[in-house]
Amino acid sequence: xxxxxxxxxxxxxxxLRRPSSGCALCGPCFCTAFEAEVLHTVLAGxxxxxxxxxxxxxxxxxxxxxxxxxxxxxxxxxxxxxRLVAVDEGIGGYRDAALAAVRRxxxxxxxxxxxxxxxxxxxxxxxxxxxxxxxxxxxxxxCCTFCxxxxxxxxxxxxxxxxxxxxxxxxxxxxxxxxxxxxxLRGDVGRLARGGGLGSPGEGGALPRCRPLQFAxxxxxxxYAHFRRLDYFSEExxxxxxxxxxxxxxx
Amino acid sequence: xxxxxxxxxxxxxxxxxxFDGVKKHxxxxxxxxxxxxxxxxxxxxxxNLLKERPELFIQGDSVRPGxxxxxxxxxxxxxxxxxxxxxDQDNVLFISTLHGG
Numbered sequence: 001x002x003x004x005x006x007x008x009x010x011x012x013x014x015x016l017r018r019p020s021s022g023c024a025l026c027g028p029c030f031c032t033a034f035e036a037e038v039l040h041t042v043l044a045g046x047x048x049x050x051x052x053x054x055x056x057x058x059x060x061x062x063x064x065x066x067x068x069x070x071x072x073x074x075x076x077x078x079x080x081x082x083r084l085v086a087v088d089e090g091i092g093g094y095r096d097a098a099l100a101a102v103r104r105x106x107x108x109x110x111x112x113x114x115x116x117x118x119x120x121x122x123x124x125x126x127x128x129x130x131x132x133x134x135x136x137x138x139x140x141x142x143c144c145t146f147c148x149x150x151x152x153x154x155x156x157x158x159x160x161x162x163x164x165x166x167x168x169x170x171x172x173x174x175x176x177x178x179x180x181x182x183x184x185l186r187g188d189v190g191r192l193a194r195g196g197g198l199g200s201p202g203e204g205g206a207l208p209r210c211r212p213l214q215f216a217x218x219x220x221x222x223x224y225a226h227f228r229r230l231d232y233f234s235e236e237x238x239x240x241x242x243x244x245x246x247x248x249x250x251x
Numbered sequence: 252x253x254x255x256x257x258x259x260x261x262x263x264x265x266x267x268x269x270f271d272g273v274k275k276h277x278x279x280x281x282x283x284x285x286x287x288x289x290x291x292x293x294x295x296x297x298x299n300l301l302k303e304r305p306e307l308f309i310q311g312d313s314v315r316p317g318x319x320x321x322x323x324x325x326x327x328x329x330x331x332x333x334x335x336x337x338x339d340q341d342n343v344l345f346i347s348t349l350h351g352g
Contacts, residue, residue, distance in 0.1 A: 003329040016326040024329065062264070062348075222264060222319060222348045223326075234265035234347065 008033070016223060027227035034224050038070050038212050039077060045198040047210040050079035052166045055159035055207075058084040058113070060101035060233035063170030066221050067213055069230055071168070072109055085158035085167075087151050088117040090126025094238050101233035116158035118150055125150075131239060143239045159207055171211040174218035256280045256287055259342045260296065266318060266347040271302050280337070289320070290333040292343065308345075317349040 003013040006026035014024035018033075025033065042048050056071065058064045071082055086102045089095055099115065106113035119126050130146050159167045183191040199210030213221060225232060260276045267274045280287050280295060290312060297309055308315060313333060320327040321344040322335055337343075 003325045013325065014329055015321075015324055017328060027324065218348050219319060222346055226263075226321070226346060234263075235268065236265065 015227070019217060019219070030220075031224055031227050034216065034220060035070050035073055037215065039074050041198070041215055042074070042078060042210075042212050045210070047198060047212065048078055048080050048166055048168070052078075052080045053083065053162075053164045054080050054166045054168055055083050055085045055155070055162060055164035057155045057167065057169045058086045058102045058105070059170075060086070060098035060105070061170070062222055062225050062230075062232045062234065063172055063175075063213060065101075065105060065170075065230050065232040066225050066228075067168060067170040068105065068109065068111070069228060070224075071212065072111065082111055083159075083162040083164055084111050084113040085155060085162060085164075086113065086115045087154040087158065088115050088119075089147060089151065089154075090118050090128055091238060092128055094235065097235065098233045101231065104231060112162070114158055114162050116154050116161065118154060121154055121157055122150060127239070147239070156206060164207060167207050167209045169209065169211055170213055172213045172216050172218050172221050176211075176214050253283055253286045254339075255282045256337055256339050256341075258292075258337055258340065260292075260300065261342065261344040262346075263344060264319075264346040264348060266308065266345050269303055269305075269308050270300055276300060287337040288333065289322075289327065289335050289337070289343070292337060293333075314345065317347065319346040319348060320344070321346070 003015070004024045006012050006014045006029050007023050008025055008029040012026035012028070015027045016030060017024045018030070048054055054071065056064065056068045058068060068082070068084060071078075071080075075082065084102065084106050086099055088099060102113060102115075105111075117126075127143075127147055127150075130150075131143050134143060134146070155167060155169075180192065198214065200206070200208065202208035216224075224230075257277070257279050260278055262270050262274055262276075270276070278300075280292070285291070293309060293312065293314065297305055301308060306315070308318065310316070314320060320332075322330050323342050324344075327335060
């Protein structure tokens with residue numbers, strides 16, 4: 001059974017059927033459509049005004065890699081400028097390799113990169129030190145809970161350091177669904193009520209944050225990275241098996 | 252009787268970690284009675300290539316949810332999934348979507 005022809009260009013064979021529309025598209029037509037949808041998300045939600053200096057939270061993983069690449073493609077249309085901000089959590093053997101991927105991306109895309117380290121921001125505390133101190137205390141499962149809070153703060157500090165007016169993160173539609181499910185099962189009414197929008201407008205003096213990929217499925221993010229031949233880091237954090245979130249990923 | 256096939260099997264997105272970190276494998280599938288399809292390719296991979304934690308790659312007779320399968324750069328959903336009959340020189344790529352962000 002051969003693949004059907006691309007329903008956009010009618011020239012090439014389709015490479016995937018989009019779950020959202022049922023359209024079968026070839027790789028290049030899919031990538032063009034994907035970029036147009038991210039542009040629409042940003043414009044329709046007025047997320048990044050012209051002139052914005054945008055800090056991209058860059059982890060070297062697939063989502064932030066795709067986000068940075070797509071925004072770079074859209075820079076002329078949006079009239080924004082980009083800065084990559086990476087956070088070094090101080091996780092031996094994991095973060096070093098991921099940061100190497102971010103450095104390669106910054107060099108290839110000619111984007112300025114700033115790395116902020118937990119150890120510098122938080123009085124010498126690395127994530128490895130946090131993990132040692134919580135181990136055996138009955139709180140060891142919450143390693144990722146600490147890291148989530150610290151990373152949010154670190155990204156804010158890094159963005160301010162580079163003079164950013166806005167922060168973007170690579171959360172995709174699957175991440176959003178996981179978060180809803182997780183908050184529901186924990187009965188976290190406050191987070192459920194706050195989580196519905198396109199980001200936060202910047203309350204309490206914080207920089208405005210948004211998630212331009214939040215309507216893109218994980219599968220399409222990965223396929224976009226594949227068809228655009230993007231180089232990203234795909235190992236799991238050494239502490240991830242302890243986390244609460246993966247329980248909801250495949251439900 | 253199906254003749255032996257030479258195919259390229261590739262792993263990415265972190266799936267390669269279950270295969271000694273090797274991404275590209277040039278393999279020869281021996282001749283057998285029935286034609287080679289993805290269903291029996293998975294059995295062959297499990298027996299011959301998979302190095303650790305098979306449950307992270309195989310679930311039942313298919314791949315674990317969250318692993319994308321591309322045959323000659325097209326999503327296997329367009330090609331019959333497990334029933335796709337392999338041709339000589341095909342490329343089959345397995346990409347994990349589950350790791351990191």
